Amino acid sequence: MKILLPVLILTLLLAGSCQKDETPDTRGTVTIDNTTTLGSTTYYVYGFLFSQAKKVTTRDTPRPDVTVDSDGTSILFMTENERNSFYLAGEYTDEASARTAFGNLTSATIAESQWAGLAMPLAENQVWIYRAGSRTSGNDHYAKMRIISTRTEPGDIKPFAECTFEWEYQSDGTLTFPGK
Secondary structure (H helix, E strand, O other): OOOHHHHHHHHHHHHHHOOOOOOOOOEEEEEEEOOOEEOOOOEEOEEEEHHHOEEEEOOOOOOOOEEEEEOOOOEEEEOOOOOOOEEEEEEOOOHHHHHHHHHHOOEOOOOHHHOEOOEOOOOOOEEEEEEEOOOOOOOOEEEEEEEEEEEEEOOOOOOEEEEEEEEEEEOOOOOEOOOO
8 A cells, every 4th residue: 555655646647747738839830722622511621720720621610710712813811700800011022021020020000991801912921910700709819920932823623722821829819929
């Protein structure tokens, strides 16, 4: 009994220390595209969900915050949150300038009239701000995105679009990066 109790306590402590941290990342780099896949009964594409820091499909719940598409001439980000959710914070001539601007973007003030329904046209070295949340919830969350690369080409049914971007997310309802 004297040996069993310390071994049991040590086992519990070790088991607790090996648990994975379930907190999603708040920044990273991701590539999404508009490849359409047929599920069992419906088509879907993968987009990106900032709050969970992962790619999710348009059939998942919650749905992605942003998906990418092409109109044949331009690449664009879309969202399904029923409000104007994109703001172009800046366009830069080179990667170094865009990276510096992205890093220096620690807060913003954006008038309601400056938000757009689509982020279009996407181009390398742009910095965008995205806001999630519905018009009525008052529960906004924000992400800033630096466009690293875009690619489009003809497709069988519609033009292919792909975008790689660096992102940073905050969920505290302010336009402060990182969140408080």
